[in-house]
Amino acid sequence: DAGVTQSPTHLIKTRGQQVTLRCSPISGHKSVSWYQQVLGQGPQFIFQYYEKEERGRGNFPDRFSARQFPNYSSELNVNALLLGDSALYLCASSPRGYGYTFGSGTRLTVV
């Protein structure tokens, strides 16, 4: 069975640019969460979506936004990229809004 799929696996962006990260949850999972993992630190919660509605948001600036589509896939958008946005972005999915399975992440490098 396919796990949580994230794309792309790696990308490099320039400061000030915008980026969109994509996530396909495990089949049957209706909830998606996004986490940011800076090198050497633990993941930090960004967003949670359940049944296409935002249910939770972490302490991140408005430059970060997300959405969930009718097929439960999700996108994370980051505008006006800063060097400090360089991180591994993790998507996790769950059938019920908790008990998440993580994907392998997208490694974003901002130069």
Place this chain on the structure above:
Amino acid sequence: QQQVKQSPQSLIVQKGGISIINCAYENTAFDYFPWYQQFPGKGPALLIAIRPDVSEKKEGRFTISFNKSAKQFSLHIMDSQPGDSATYFCAASLGIEDYKLSFGAGTTVTVRA
């Protein structure tokens, strides 16, 4: 502001030895404490979890010890194997049904053969 503090940052253990990772928290509302294992290039995977009404939980070679009064919990890896070499994260949430996990900073464990 890190709600869960984890130590040590890294440790090296010989094959067959015991690895011990410690975590401490401040928020007494936390009610669910999972541990995650992360291999390079992979996302974190749930390893074992405990609730504060239990002082110890064992699954195979992995044991969580929980001290509610001290607001501390720890992971013991018994008979450590080279395949256990990974980064381990403790985490906490307001309950098993809470979607938001607060993670520690992680401990990189290296098991020498």
